[in-house]
Amino acid sequence: MTVRVRFAPSPTGYLHIGGARTALYNYLYSKSVGGTFVLRIEDTDLERSKSEFEKLQIEDLQWMGIIHDEGPDKPNPKYGPYRQSERLEIYSKYAQELIAKGLAFYDFCTDEELEAMKEKATAEGRDSHYDGKWKHAEHFAEAQTRVAAGERAAIRFKAPHKDFILNDKVKGSVTYPDGMVGDFVIVRSNGVPVYNYCCVVDDMLMEITHVIRGEDHLSNTVRQLMIYEALGAKVPEFAHVSLLIGADRQKLSKRHGATSVNLYREEHYLPEAMCNYLTLLGWSHPTEKDIFDKSELKEVFSLERFSTSPAMYDLEKLKWVNGQHIKKMSNDDLIALVSKEPGSEFFNKQTPAWKNSAVEILKQQVHFLSDIIKMIDHLVLQDTLEMTDQLKDILSWETTPKIIDYIHSEVSKITTEYITEAELNGWMEFVKKEMGVKGKPLFMGVRATLTGQDHGPDLKILIPLTPVSIIKKRVAQLKK
RNA sequence: GGUCCCAUCGUCUAGCCCGGUCUAGGACAUCGCCUUUUCACGGCGGUAACAGGGGUUCGAAUCCCCUUGGGACUACCA
Numbered sequence: 001m002t003v004r005v006r007f008a009p010s011p012t013g014y015l016h017i018g019g020a021r022t023a024l025y026n027y028l029y030s031k032s033v034g035g036t037f038v039l040r041i042e043d044t045d046l047e048r049s050k051s052e053f054e055k056l057q058i059e060d061l062q063w064m065g066i067i068h069d070e071g072p073d074k075p076n077p078k079y080g081p082y083r084q085s086e087r088l089e090i091y092s093k094y095a096q097e098l099i100a101k102g103l104a105f106y107d108f109c110t111d112e113e114l115e116a117m118k119e120k121a122t123a124e125g126r127d128s129h130y131d132g133k134w135k136h137a138e139h140f141a142e143a144q145t146r147v148a149a150g151e152r153a154a155i156r157f158k159a160p161h162k163d164f165i166l167n168d169k170v171k172g173s174v175t176y177p178d179g180m181v182g183d184f185v186i187v188r189s190n191g192v193p194v195y196n197y198c199c200v201v202d203d204m205l206m207e208i209t210h211v212i213r214g215e216d217h218l219s220n221t222v223r224q225l226m227i228y229e230a231l232g233a234k235v236p237e238f239a240h241v242s243l244l245i246g247a248d249r250q251k252l253s254k255r256h257g258a259t260s261v262n263l264y265r266e267e268h269y270l271p272e273a274m275c276n277y278l279t280l281l282g283w284s285h286p287t288e289k290d291i292f293d294k295s296e297l298k299e300v301f302s303l304e305r306f307s308t309s310p311a312m313y314d315l316e317k318l319k320w321v322n323g324q325h326i327k328k329m330s331n332d333d334l335i336a337l338v339s340k341e342p343g344s345e346f347f348n349k350q351t352p353a354w355k356n357s358a359v360e361i362l363k364q365q366v367h368f369l370s371d372i373i374k375m376i377d378h379l380v381l382q383d384t385l386e387m388t389d390q391l392k393d394i395l396s397w398e399t400t401p402k403i404i405d406y407i408h409s410e411v412s413k414i415t416t417e418y419i420t421e422a423e424l425n426g427w428m429e430f431v432k433k434e435m436g437v438k439g440k441p442l443f444m445g446v447r448a449t450l451t452g453q454d455h456g457p458d459l460k461i462l463i464p465l466t467p468v469s470i471i472k473k474r475v476a477q478l479k480k
Numbered sequence: 481g482g483u484c485c486c487a488u489c490g491u492c493u494a495g496c497c498c499g500g501u502c503u504a505g506g507a508c509a510u511c512g513c514c515u516u517u518u519c520a521c522g523g524c525g526g527u528a529a530c531a532g533g534g535g536u537u538c539g540a541a542u543c544c545c546c547u548u549g550g551g552a553c554u555a556c557c558a
Contacts, residue, residue, distance in 0.1 A: 010558050045557055111556085127482065127554085154556055171485065172497095180483055181554080188556040195558045219484055219553035242486080242551095249550065277492095280507090284493060288506055307493070309486050310551065317492065317508045327521085365520040443517050455519035 003035030005210050007061075007068070008199070010042045011053035014260035015060040017313060018214060018244045018252055021278045025241060026212045027066045028279070028294065032301040038206060039071030041083040042199070044192055049085070060261040064271045065294060079206045084198050091193040094201050094231065095155050095186060103230045104186060106143040106153040107134045129182025130156060155187035157197070157227065164225045168218075169210075169239035169303045176222035184223055196223040204233040212239040212303070215310075216251070239303050242282050245310045252313050259313075268341065268369045269318075273325040277318045281311040291324045323367035334359050334372075343373045346381060354465060361461050380466045383473040385452035394448040395478070399437045403445040406431065408475045414468050424463050449475060 007023040009015065015023075030037040039058070043049035054072070061068070068074065072082040081087055098104035109117075109132045121128040133139055135158060147153055164176040186197035193201075203211065218240045228235045246256035253259065264274055272293050279297070280290060284305050326334065335355045339348050347355065358380075362372050385391070394400055410427055411419075428446060431437050437445065448454060450463055452474045463471075 008558090012558075042558065048557080107556090114556090122481085156556095174484070177483070185556045190556080192556085194556070199558090214552095215485070216552055217558090220558095222484090240485085245551080247491095251551075280492065282492090288494065290492090290507055311493090312491060314491055314508075320508055361520095364522095438517095440517055447518070453519090457518095457520075458516090459518090 001209065003030060003033045003209050004038060004207055005030045005035060005212060006038040006040050006203070006206065006208050007066075008040040008042045008202075009057050010045060010048070011050055011057060012045060012048040013053055014262050015057040016252075017259050017261060017278070019057075020060065020064060020066070020261050020274075021244065021281060022213055022241065023061060023066050024064070024275055024278055024294075025239075025283070027068075028297055028301045029210065029212060029303065030069075031294075031298050035209070036069045037067075038079070038208070039068035039082065040202060040206070041072060041085075042195065043083055043085045044195065044198055046085075046192060054083075056262065060265065063265050064261065064275055066275075084193075084202065087198070087202065088192070090205070091187070091198055091201055092191075095193065095197075098157065098186075098230055099155065101230070102137070102140075102158075104155050104157045105134055105140065105183075106147055107132060107156045107185070108143070108146065108151070108153050109134065127179065127182065129179075130184075131182075135183055152189045152191075154185045154189040156183045157186045157223075157230070159183050159223075159226060160229070164222050166221055166225060166238060169237055170242075170306045170308060171215075171218065171240055174218065174221075176225070181223055181226075186227070196220055197227060200224045200227040200231065200233070203236060204228070204231060208236050210237045210239065210303075212241060215240045215243050239306065241306055242308060242310045244281060244313050246313060249310070249312070256313070268337070269322055270325045270329075270369075273318070273322040276325065277321045281313065282307050291321065291328070319367045326363050326366060326369065329363070331356050331359050331363075334363060337369055338372050341369055341373045343377070347373065347376060357461060358465055361457050365457075379451070379453075379456055379462060381470060382452070383470045385474060385477050388454070390454040391448060391452065394444050394454060397441055397445065399435070399441045400445045400448065402435055403431055403437065403442075404449050404475065404478050406435065407446070407449050408479050411468065411472055411475055417468060418466070419463055419468055419471065421460050421464050424460060449478060452478070 005026040007019075007026050009019055009023075027037050029035070039061075041054055043054070058071075058073070070076050070079060070082070072080075075082060084091075095104060099106070107130075113132065114130075117131050118128040121131070134143060135156065143153065159181055161178050163178050166174045166176070168174055184196070185194055187193045202208075221238060221240070225235065244252040246252050248256075258264065261274075265271075275294050276290075276292060279294075283301075284307065285292070286300050286305065329337075338344060338355075338359065341347075347358070350358070358376065359372065362375050366372055366375065407427060410423075414423070428442070431446065432442055443459075444454065447456070447459055450459070450466075450471055456462060
């Protein structure tokens with residue numbers, strides 16, 4: 001039997017980090033067993049669903065490399081359509097079947113009646129389950145005639161009186177005691193079916209074999225179990241993955257800050273880093289490897305390695321993972337990405353050798369792509385000096401003014417755009433041999449003179465990357 | 481309130497199912513040292529956890545129960 005999994009977002013907003021993680025787990029599982037990954041759009045909430053969001057969410061998924069095998073844009077005639085709003089007749093057909101079998105019933109109760117029912121139940125200390133007259137068989141005929149006459153009614157499912165047991169791949173055996181849920185609505189009075197019902201009909205018809213989703217669905221799963229049974233459908237395997245939480249240990253939501261994938265895309269996080277980090281939030285690599293690409297997981301991904309407790313979404317570690325992925329990249333790939341960063345105009349004008357050298361030295365110490373541009377601005381293009389205490393200290397050494405004088409005259413002779421490493425070496429040699437300066441005063445003195453800073457990358461690489469015009473300005477300021 | 485789920489360093493986690501090899505391992509963060517005549521990278525090391533209480537057992541992070549704490553669900557939302 002081929003494995004079929006699905007990710008079923010509601011197009012009511014941007015793709016959420018938590019959603020991306022579930023999508024990723026489904027994707028990884030399907031790849032690990034050679035199954036099919038289906039994308040289904042759950043847009044039965046007419047008010048909140050917007051087609052733009054569907055498009056945006058798919059874009060975010062694609063950015064992360066979570067590519068679906070089937071979906072609205074890649075339909076398989078056997079299973080489509082893939083938008084619930086386009087499957088209304090299907091749901092209606094099965095709802096009629098359930099009514100015919102006496103497993104569901106039309107309900108004409110008004111909101112007020114329902115409210116009164118609830119209040120009465122709470123007053124009596126009972127669970128506030130549906131208690132209306134329409135569930136009883138003697139009213140079925142009346143209900144049919146009223147509906148035939150065009151009156152609107154919701155359709156409720158008759159919750160069977162028995163325990164349900166779910167063997168969850170992550171949670172293990174979960175028991176839902178009898179009476180946990182009452183007769184619930186499967187089709188609203190406006191004719192639109194609800195999630196718990198559509199989901200089952202779709203999973204059944206789309207032959208979904210494994211449902212991997214957030215733990216927030218765990219309690220509701222009993223409703224779905226009931227419907228599977230009523231429909232006579234085979235129950236898929238369920239894997240309820242623990243939730244992502246914020247620093248306050250509450251379910252991750254907008255108020256925890258950047259929780260939409262598109263924000264990270266805009267900040268140019270590396271998609272592979274994002275996937276890497278998200279994978280590790282609730283799943284562990286069998287060899288405790290912590291930096292990897294999705295493609296390396298085919299052989300090792302399994303449902304057995306999920307953690308059962310919630311995981312806190314922590315930007316610090318994501319930052320580190322992103323940095324690790326930058327280090328892993330080839331210089332050419334990295335150059336291509338850096339060239340698209342805002343503020344990369346100067347970078348883009350440089351020779352391939354310059355870019356390669358710059359990227360090679362800078363990628364060692366950054367966490368984000370934008371850091372590379374920031375560092376170029378700071379290390380290479382900064383032409384006004386900031387008088388830090390450290391710089392003042394270096395300038396106070398008796399050898400430093402002599403170095404400045406010497407380099408000032410040497411630099412003014414340079415007519416090329418860049419200083420070569422050989423020229424720099426020559427200056428170092430001169431200061432060492434002819435001026436008798438060595439050790440820390442030599443290196444720090446030269447560094448301060450040329451960069452105006454007391455620390456930074458290796459001068460032999462940094463200085464040939466810095467335009468002479470910038471260096472001239474720096475030295476001139478120090479000479480005063 | 482009710483039902484269900486969860487509980488190892490500050491954080492992500494390994495170990496738990498199949499008790500002993502756990503004076504509890506790794507990673508992020510943090511601190512220190514080494515290396516780099518600077519910074520970073522890297523290397524080495526430190527601080528830091530089995531929520532509490534009862535059992536079962538020769539022996540429990542691992543099995544059972546209770547307590548406590550946290551979370552989810554409890555819609556004609558998904």
